[in-house]
Structures are given as structure tokens and as C-alpha cells.
Amino acid sequence: MICVGNPQRGDDAAGRRVAEALGASLGDVEIIEEEGEATRLLARLEGADAAYIVDACVSGASVGDIRRFDISAGQLPPTGFAASTHGFGLAEALELARSLRAMPQRCVVYAIEGGTFDIGAPLSPAVAAAAAIVADRLRAEILGE
Amino acid sequence: MNVKTIKVDQLARVEGEGALKVIARDGVVQSAELNIFEPPRFFEAFLRDRMYTEAPDITARICGICPVAYQMSAVHAMENALGVAVDGPLRELRRLIYCGEWIESHTLHIYMLHAPDFLGYAGAIEMARDHADIVRRGLDLKRAGNSIIALLGGREIHPINVRVGGFYRTPRRRELQPLAEELKRARDFALATVRWTAGFDFPDVARDYEFVALRGDGEYPFSQGRIASSRGLDISAAEYDEHFEETHVEHSTALHAHIKARGPYLTGPLARYALNAASLSPLAREAAREAGLGTVCANPFRSIIVRAVEVLYACDEALRIIDNYEEPERSAVDLDARAATGSAATEAPRGMLYHRYQLSADGKIADARIIPPTSQNQPSIEEDLKTFATAWLDLPDDALRHRCEQTIRNHDPCISCATHFLRFEIDRGG
Numbered sequence: 001m002i003c004v005g006n007p008q009r010g011d012d013a014a015g016r017r018v019a020e021a022l023g024a025s026l027g028d029v030e031i032i033e034e035e036g037e038a039t040r041l042l043a044r045l046e047g048a049d050a051a052y053i054v055d056a057c058v059s060g061a062s063v064g065d066i067r068r069f070d071i072s073a074g075q076l077p078p079t080g081f082a083a084s085t086h087g088f089g090l091a092e093a094l095e096l097a098r099s100l101r102a103m104p105q106r107c108v109v110y111a112i113e114g115g116t117f118d119i120g121a122p123l124s125p126a127v128a129a130a131a132a133i134v135a136d137r138l139r140a141e142i143l144g145e
Numbered sequence: 146m147n148v149k150t151i152k153v154d155q156l157a158r159v160e161g162e163g164a165l166k167v168i169a170r171d172g173v174v175q176s177a178e179l180n181i182f183e184p185p186r187f188f189e190a191f192l193r194d195r196m197y198t199e200a201p202d203i204t205a206r207i208c209g210i211c212p213v214a215y216q217m218s219a220v221h222a223m224e225n226a227l228g229v230a231v232d233g234p235l236r237e238l239r240r241l242i243y244c245g246e247w248i249e250s251h252t253l254h255i256y257m258l259h260a261p262d263f264l265g266y267a268g269a270i271e272m273a274r275d276h277a278d279i280v281r282r283g284l285d286l287k288r289a290g291n292s293i294i295a296l297l298g299g300r301e302i303h304p305i306n307v308r309v310g311g312f313y314r315t316p317r318r319r320e321l322q323p324l325a326e327e328l329k330r331a332r333d334f335a336l337a338t339v340r341w342t343a344g345f346d347f348p349d350v351a352r353d354y355e356f357v358a359l360r361g362d363g364e365y366p367f368s369q370g371r372i373a374s375s376r377g378l379d380i381s382a383a384e385y386d387e388h389f390e391e392t393h394v395e396h397s398t399a400l401h402a403h404i405k406a407r408g409p410y411l412t413g414p415l416a417r418y419a420l421n422a423a424s425l426s427p428l429a430r431e432a433a434r435e436a437g438l439g440t441v442c443a444n445p446f447r448s449i450i451v452r453a454v455e456v457l458y459a460c461d462e463a464l465r466i467i468d469n470y471e472e473p474e475r476s477a478v479d480l481d482a483r484a485a486t487g488s489a490a491t492e493a494p495r496g497m498l499y500h501r502y503q504l505s506a507d508g509k510i511a512d513a514r515i516i517p518p519t520s521q522n523q524p525s526i527e528e529d530l531k532t533f534a535t536a537w538l539d540l541p542d543d544a545l546r547h548r549c550e551q552t553i554r555n556h557d558p559c560i561s562c563a564t565h566f567l568r569f570e571i572d573r574g575g
Binding site: 039092095096 | 269272274277281287288291300301302
């Protein structure tokens with residue numbers, strides 16, 4: 001379980017909030033928090049049987065919209081995931097993992113549409129609500145609860 | 146007169162956004178312009194009225210790839226203003242964190258941005274499908290650089306542990322030991338990288354650059370040394386403004402730097418190597434020799450090899466520093482604010498980075514000047530295009546575009562530092 005985001009940048013913290021909501025309550029699944037640097041994400045994916053990733057995105061949808069992508073079946077949409085300053089972000093990390101045959105057999109991305117990414121801004125109420133929903137869905141999906 | 150225009154809307158695998166326009170008439174390239182259209186970023190103005198202690202953290206934000214360079218130029222310039230020299234283990238730790246930045250930044254460029262040009266791939270993701278082991282090696286090597294920055298800087302991007310006078314916290318010896326193990330493996334990968342890149346096919350071109358870099362006193366330079374050039378310049382950072390000037394050009398929001406009354410010059414790996422090759426570690430020197438680099442490399446396409454040699458050096462140097470490290474008694478030296486002006490140049494991975502600050506008596510920044518390497522290299526990149534592209538005008542459009550892009554990537558421009566980058570347009574006049 002990889003929760004991606006910068007806790008100091010408004011809705012970019014969506015993934016981190018999901019980690020917080022999951023706490024230690026995801027069985028023996030390891031919950032990892034990352035800022036989104038591609039090579040680190042890639043290292044986290046290597047050797048995993050299954051990976052669930054949560055990140056904020058910008059696609060023009062309503063703030064707080066939740067989407068689920070099965071990455072084992074296909075690529076993420078080409079834009080929308082905030083690339084790191086290197087131009088290598090989550091989407092690139094996942095495709096690189098696919099090229100390197102390091103993609104976990106099951107790989108699912110939950111994307112939460114963000115609204116504000118200002119420095120020091122709090123999470124938008126809609127994103128905070130979405131983070132709680134995503135945490136519940138992950139619990140259900142992973143633990144079958 | 147024949148006229149033909151090729152437009153390319155996205156130039157990939159450089160940092161930032163902008164455009165390139167090449168104009169050719171009757172089979173000869175007349176001009177090449179990097180049109181940088183990202184708005185200026187006003188960092189120099191942000192710094193005014195902030196405390197001198199804030200400069201390393203504010204300027205680190207100019208670049209996500211070379212924040213350490215910005216921090217190092219800032220702290221050295223401030224210490225220069227305040228009349229303090231940081232020495233001993235603190236100086237060594239600064240070299241160590243700079244090693245980390247060279248390793249991660251150069252390796253990113255070599256493996257992810259530049260190598261696909263030579264091997265005929267659209268990018269690293271495509272290259273990884275056929276060369277998984279090589280890309281893995283690159284990622285492992287880069288990770289070693291990130292580990293150094295994370296340990297000394299507190300985190301990998303925009304580190305937070307660097308301060309004027311030293312660090313907020315210095316590591317214990319035992320904390321460095323796992324890093325040493327990782328760096329030993331990285332050094333093997335770096336040597337393999339030199340050999341790998343040396344085997345690429347390179348266009349047989351060269352230019353008579355005026356190379357400008359720090360010249361270290363017997364050490365390959367990161368943060369200290371005089372500013373030297375291959376045509377005899379030898380000045381302190383304080384004299385930079387007397388010898389260099391920046392001018393605005395209409396097609397770019399980044400300023401262009403020149404040597405006064407002389408013109409364009411080149412900073413970066415080729416320049417550092419030309420002026421300091423003798424100061425490389427024996428292993429890096431031997432690898433450079435084996436790769437056929439000679440004492441000067443004036444073929445910018447071969448800069449990928451020089452970068453690989455510098456990565457090897459940085460691994461070697463980092464291991465030397467860790468091996469000799471003695472924990473300092475204090476993590477930073479004391480400083481007293483005073484009205485003063487200070488300047489410093491350090492060696493960012495892609496070239497020399499100059500900072501100058503004027504401080505008020507209360508330690509607030511009255512004026513700041515930052516000249517990033519890409520501003521300095523832009524005129525030379527345009528000259529490269531003018532010089533080399535004429536011979537390529539008979540190539541099909543796609544191939545020509547690719548060669549021009551590659552010519553820019555040779556210098557690893559960080560347009561997000563200089564401002565940002567790239568679209569491509571060629572008017573062949575044909």
C-alpha cells in the first residue's frame with residue numbers, strides 16, 4: 001500500500017490522509033508513505049506481489065472525485081498525475097516498472113481529484129471526505145471486509 | 146530561395162518548457178534560438194528583505210534536481226559576506242552532499258534522458274524494455290546519490306539540513322557506514338557506466354569552446370576554487386561581475402551570460418574536466434583514459450562519458466570522505482550579521498552557479514543575484530546548433546529534429562532553473 005503525496009501542499013496530501021485513515025488496520029499489508037519521486041516508488045514496487053497506490057490527481061473532474069485504475073491491465077491516463085520536478089512521477093514509475101518486468105501481479109491506483117495544491121493549505125473538505133471513502137474501499141478490497 | 150519550415154511542439158527529455166527555432170537559408174543554418182517562454186520566476190526578488198539565514202532554503206526551491214548546488218552557492222556567498230570560512234569535517238560533509246547531487250543528477254541524465262538518444266529509443270521507458278539490466282543499474286546508481294542527500298540533507302529533494310555556517314545536524318560515524326556499503330556497489334556501477342557510454346556511436350564534431358569552471362587547488366571542484374577559463378581567465382568569485390555580463394535577448398525569458406568583450410562560454414562537465422582532469426581520483430582518471438577522453442573533450446556529444454566519469458569520481462570521493470570522517474564538535478560555526486556583500490560560485494551538475502548577496506547590518510538581504518548554469522550555457526548551445534546543424538540539413542525532418550534535440554540535451558539544460566523549456570521549429574529556407 002503506497003500512499004503518495006506532500007503533506008504540506010493542500011490536496012496533494014490526499015494519499016497521506018488515506019494512510020492516516022488506514023492506520024495499522026490493514027492486516028499484514030505494509031503501508032508506505034512517499035512523496036512521489038519515481039525511482040523511490042519503483043524501488044517500493046519491486047518484489048511486491050500486489051501494490052495499491054493512492055495519489056492525488058488533476059484531470060478536470062470535480063474535486064474529491066475518486067477513480068480506480070487497474071494498472072496490471074493498462075496504463076494510467078497520460079496526464080493528470082502531478083509529475084515530480086524531474087518529470088518522472090507516478091505514471092513514469094509504473095511504466096518503467098512494466099518495462100523492467102517489476103510490476104506487481106496486481107497493481108491498482110486510486111486517484112483522488114485535488115483542488116488546491118498551495119503551500120501549507122489544508123486538505124479540501126471534499127478531498128478529506130474522499131480519502132475516508134478510499135480508505136474504506138481499500139479495506140474492503142484488500143481484506144474483503 | 147528555398148523555404149521550408151518544420152515545427153516541433155514538444156522537445157522531450159529536458160527539464161522545463163520552451164522552444165527551439167532554427168533558420169536555414171540555401172543549405173546553411175543562419176540562426177538557432179532557444180525561445181524560453183516560461184515566465185521569469187523572480188527568485189532574486191523573493192529573497193529581498195529576508196534574513197541571510199533563509200537563502201539556502203529559499204534558493205533550494207529553484208530546482209528539484211540540483212537543490213544542493215543552490216544551497217551551497219548560497220551558504221558560501223553568505224559566509225564570504227560575513228567573513229567566515231567553514232573548514233574541516235563540515236567542509237568535507239558539504240563535499241559529500243554535493244557528491245550525492247552529482248551522482249543522482251548526472252545518473253538521471255545519463256540513463257533516463259541522454260542514453261536513449263544514442264541507442265535509438267524514444268525514452269527511458271522504451272529503452273528499459275530491451276535493456277532492463279542496464280536501466281536497473283542506472284536506478285541503483287542514482288539511488289546511492291539520493292541516499293547521501295537523504296542522510297545529510299534530511300530528505301532527498303530540497304534538503305532541509307543545510308545552513309549558513311554548516312549543518313543543523315551532523316551525522317555520527319556509524320550512520321555513514323551503510324552508505325559506504327551502498328557507495329562501493331555504486332562505484333562499480335559507475336565504472337560500468339563509463340565503459341557503457343564510451344561504446345556509443347558519437348558524431349565526429351568538436352567546437353572551440355572557452356571552458357569556464359572552478360579550478361580547485363589540487364581537488365576536483367565542487368564549491369571552492371578560483372573561476373578559471375581555458376583562455377586564461379583566473380579570478381575570484383568576487384570578480385565575476387567585472388568579467389561576465391548578462392544580457393536580455395528577445396526570444397528568451399532567461400538572461401544570456403557572456404564573457405565581456407569575448408562572448409559565449411561553456412560551463413559544466415566538459416569545462417570542469419578540461420580544467421581539472423588531473424585532479425580526478427586515480428580510478429576516475431584511469432576510466433577516462435580507457436574511455437579515450439584525452440585531457441580535453443570538445444565534442445559535446447561525448448559529454449555523456451564525462452558525466453559518467455564525474456559520477457565515478459563522486460562515488461570515489463564520497464567513499465574517501467566517509468572513510469576519513471571525524472565527527473565535528475559543532476554542527477555549524479557562529480556567524481554575526483553585518484552589512485556586507487558576498488559572492489560564491491559552485492559547480493552544479495550542469496555547470497557553474499553564481500550567487501551574490503548584499504546584506505544590511507541586521508542580516509537582511511538587500512539585493513540578490515543568481516546566475517544559473519543554463520543561462521550561462523544557452524549562448525553556447527545556440528552556437529552548437531548553428532555550427533553542427535548545417536551538416537544535417539539533408540536529413541529527413543524527424544532525424545534532423547532528433548539531432549537538434551540531442552544537441553541541446555548534450556548540455557543537460559535545466560530550463561526550470563534558468564526559467565523553463567521546449568518546442569522546436571526549423572525553417573530550412575528550402
